[in-house]
Amino acid sequence: MSIHNEDQSSKLFQSQTHILNQTFGFINSMCLKCAIDLCIPDVIHKYGKPMPLSQLIASLPIHPSKTCFISRLMQILVQSGFFSQHNVTDYNQEVSYVLTDASILLLKDHPFRMTCLLQVILDPVMFNPWFQFSTWFTNDDPTPFYTQNEMTLWDYASREPKFNHLFNDAMTNDTRLISSVVIEKCKGVFEGLESLVDVGGGTGTLAKAIANSFPHLNCIVFDLPHVVHDLQGTDNIKYVGGDMFETIPSADSIMFKTVMHNWNDEECLKILKRCKEAIENKDKGKVIIIDTVIGNVKGDSESEQTKLYYDMEMMVLVTGKQRNEKDWAKLFFSAGFNHYKITQVLGFKSLIEVYP
Template structure:
């Protein structure tokens, strides 16, 4: 059968376009990186109204000879939804650039900024790790990061301050946003609790959001000693250096935000068993619960965008971690293997879900 014919040519041209667009996906990522490196979102925000191309060039560290090239970059970023166009008030023949809800998350002074996440994923360290993926498939290393750097990412971060800073900033910025989302979407999961341990809680932004909403709740952030060494607590929030694989402090509830997907099944079961042992029997004679914020792959209610996000996260995690993004059956297997009796999944946090797990 002839591959290229009058009957197949349109289908083949569509297929070629599909291949091109996915091959050029990295251009989307790098264009976003260029915009952040040049400071474009903050400059447009400071302008306070639609900003013309000439105004943008004048305000950025861009050489005047690159004006048309900046226009080409902005044309793509507008198409991708990072910026919008609007007529300028005093000149209806001219258009200016505006921020969108997406670019609001990229502002430097926004506490829930996504800039650290972009910086981490597009850092040369992780780019180099991804470049080594095909080599890793042919050896027995636990992940490509180990193939490149000879040690796991967490050990690398413990003695490389820049990597540790990137990871901590990323987790902190995400915790600020998801902490508030949880309190809007499912605040009731924390009601009635007297104590909470945020396991692998990093710099504590998630815990701070919770204790601000529940000032009578005593919260402990547990993380590795080098992560919490210089962090100061408050009246109802304290930081504890430790190892979740060894022990978790006792509490009414244990929180695991975006943690278990980092680890293999056997390691997750160990963490969950430690969490179960830490749960105290409350006044109502019931045991506490473990609260998990993570992705559940294959949710029937997912739209294509959420499905793609979960699958991309899974491959990115494969490059530098030993865990995976799990479907409901895989999550249930972890819970029951750790001795828990039931769970409830609340898919209300975008591509992530809040999962309550009970002894």
């Protein structure tokens, strides 16, 4: 194939670069995981000021033969926005590094740290099914995860305590920021309610925050028996094990935090019908859903990309999907609910109130 002009060759090279950048995208994830494993964000944070490369190298638990590679690792972490680089000047002959807003969320003692979520997403158990993605399209398995493991993600978690603990820790850390914002900016959502069931509530991080802010509200954390086993309740929090597809404990309100996206439309419709049955007071009762709504944040391409990444993650790991507003509305009305309200206050996630 001949190249006839400079414009054609430029487009070819641009296309080649685009393909390679997409192909090498996993390198950003693996370099970030390596930085966390080596505690680089915490080491720089503890130093308290821009940290020279030599000081960083001396503080890391690495073999002496690997010291020359740290500058190259830091170079790509700077490029991807996780550290800021202070360049060499006449007065300072060595490059130094400081944290960015993103790497602050990777500190071990940060209340909203994201390290557990990153570790579980990049765990081989979650990552290996991607190698079955194309194979899955040629068979009748429910998910690539099933193709890889011959069981669902939920069955795997119930049989592997170590992975179950890692997964629950990730969900807990992901919930801390959401619960803080929900309590601060969405208090009206819970006003007038006397009872709430947090379905798929894990160890109860969100329910505890709500119960502390609304002591009159009786909360039930409802999840699979192996998740809530041996968890201790309080005066206004109770842990109940069960299957949301069979029955949901009765209450004024039923809450789902990033649960619906784990299930396909048929499964979600069944869950929502169980919710309608469980709502005791149809006048003030409602379903509260914290989940993504594709396309509802105009001009925010990074948030929309995150939602699409999550959509692919749901396809590979479970039977779920991310939904746009029309998808959500169809589910709500098909389940017999009358109207809904979407509030955009949780980053790329939304708070949806659904009324019977």
